[in-house]
Amino acid sequence: MSTLQRPRDIPQVLLSVLFLALMIIACLWIIQPFIxxxxxxxxxxxxxxxxxxxxxxxxxxxxxxxxxxxxxxxxxxxxxxxxxxxxxxxxxxxxxxxxxxxxxxxxxxxxxxxxxxxxxxxxxxxxxxxxxxxxxxxxxxxxxxxxxxxxxxxxxxxxxxxxxxxxxxxxxxxxxxxxQGEKVAFGIRYFATRLASKRGDAAVLLAGQAIRAVALGVVVTALTQAILGGIGLAITGVPYATLLTVVMIFSCLVQLGPLIVLVPSIIWLYWTGDTTWGTVLLVWSCVVGTMDNFIRPVLIRMGADLPMILILSGVIGGLVAFGMIGLFIGPVVLAVSWRLFDAWMHEVPPPTTDPDQVLEELQQFDMSGEKKE
Structure with missing residues (x-):
């Protein structure tokens, strides 16, 4: 004997969803200054x-x-x-x-x-x-x-x-x-597991790898190069050394390197006749300009390899959206999103490299999806 299925109470469902949405919006509104x-x-x-x-x-x-x-x-x-x-x-x-x-x-x-x-x-x-x-x-x-x-x-x-x-x-x-780092991490992983089972837990771990890659491989390298370059500018007597250091931080974050500031400074020192300090800054610039080739690979291996265009977009977009804090947060947000998207995309086997083979297999089926005889 079959039983009649009780119809859903549509107003109750809509009101429940509306209540949850209002609670989420209210919570985000309250914590907005701290995000x-x-x-x-x-x-x-x-x-x-x-x-x-x-x-x-x-x-x-x-x-x-x-x-x-x-x-x-x-x-x-x-x-x-x-x-x-x-x-x-x-x-x-x-x-x-x-x-x-x-x-x-x-x-x-x-x-x-x-x-x-x-x-x-x-x-x-x-x-x-x-x-x-x-x-x-x-x-x-x-x-x-x-x-x-x-x-x-x-x-x-x-x-x-x-x-x-x-x-x-x-x-x-x-x-x-x-x-309370361990408890916070466990709580986040627990919440992600509740949302998407093991896939959610894996997403949290991948996000952590992406954050560490950006923080270590990009931000730390950029700050190290810019600070050392700024020390060289201050010692050699280049004017506006502090402002130029800020420019170097930005140029290093967007992967242009510190030489975009150091080379004109060297030329300026030589043109003003200060060849001694110009030579000192030249040698120092060679060290600072190439040190990212040694530091960045070591630091990035601790996290995850990320496309440089992703970092560039995150730095510029984060600066426009959030101000100076966006220099650090922008690349992190894009890197986490990229890692999660990349992991989701690689859950299925890649397509064949021969497009003709795909078309031949497609032609073996009719419009109803059944295989032709």
């Missing part, structure tokens, strides 16, 4: 977790002491340098932005072109011919775009209060994650 700081802290903790465990063994198994040391290291390595860099960018760029926005910025005379052997005089005359033919008109057309672009970049650094707030949240969440 970026927590994501930044999670990236750092995942990348430096082996260091914490090693410190804990060195400190007689005391987790509290290891967490305290790691928090102090993060404060010294992130908060203080970032605060100094942001202040330097704002202070050093303020006169430039004022000149651009007020309309007092004029094209330079470039008298130093005369010091270039053989072609210097011709370059100087050509430059002034361009100015006489309408250089001021060119500057008037270009100035609005320069002003808008420069103001936008400086504006990203001018939010020093909000940025330092995220730095403080990063320190707080990092300390909490260091203290």
């Amino acid at each position: 970026l700081g927590f994501a930044w802290a999670a990236t750092i903790v995942i990348a430096t977790w082996p260091v914490l465990l090693r410190l804990q063994r060195m400190l007689f198994g005391r987790r509290g002491l290891a967490v305290l040391v790691m928090t102090l290291l993060l404060f010294l390595l992130f908060v203080i340098p970032i605060a100094l860099l942001v202040n330097s960018v704002v202070d050093g760029s303020a006169p430039l932005v004022h000149d651009i926005t007020s309309g007092t910025l004029e094209l330079p005379d470039l008298a130093w072109l005369n010091s270039i052997p053989f072609i210097g005089a011709k370059l100087y005359q050509g430059w002034h011919s361009l100015l006489d033919m309408g250089g001021s008109a060119i500057m008037a057309k270009v100035r609005p775009y320069i002003g808008t672009t420069t103001t936008w970049f400086v504006g990203q650094a001018a939010h020093i209060g909000r940025f330092l707030l995220h730095c403080g949240l990063m320190l707080l969440f990092s300390a909490l994650l260091y203290w």
Whole structure:
């Protein structure tokens, strides 16, 4: 005897879904100010977790002491340098932005072109011919775009209060994650397993590998190269060394390398007649410019190999979307998504390399999907 199936209560289902959606939106709204700081802290903790465990063994198994040391290291390595860099960018760029926005910025005379052997005089005359033919008109057309672009970049650094707030949240969440890291990781894996069984657990592990690859292979390498390059600029007396260090950090993150800043600095030192420091910076630049060939492969092997175009897109897109914190969060988000998509795609065998064979197999079936006789 068959029993009649009870019809679903559609209003109840809709109201339940609506209630759950409202609860999720409310929770996200409440934790929105902490999302970026927590994501930044999670990236750092995942990348430096082996260091914490090693410190804990060195400190007689005391987790509290290891967490305290790691928090102090993060404060010294992130908060203080970032605060100094942001202040330097704002202070050093303020006169430039004022000149651009007020309309007092004029094209330079470039008298130093005369010091270039053989072609210097011709370059100087050509430059002034361009100015006489309408250089001021060119500057008037270009100035609005320069002003808008420069103001936008400086504006990203001018939010020093909000940025330092995220730095403080990063320190707080990092300390909490260091203290209860195993429980947090188990809870995340448990939740992923509840959603997608073993596939969800594997997705969490792959995400951890991608985060470590970006943090170690990209961010650490970029910061190391940029800081060492900035030390070289400061020692050799290149002006605006702090601002140039910020530019080097960005260029290293987008995989352009530090030489885009160091080479013009070397040329400037030689043109000013300071050949001794120019040679010192040249030798130092050779070391800094090639060290990523040795550091990055070692660090990336600790995580996962990722396409460089992915890192480039993550850095630029993260900067536009989240400001300076996006330099670190953007590549991580794209790297995690890429690793999960790549793992999902490779769950099935790859297609055959012979397209004719695929077409022949397809022709063996009729429109109903049955094999032809």
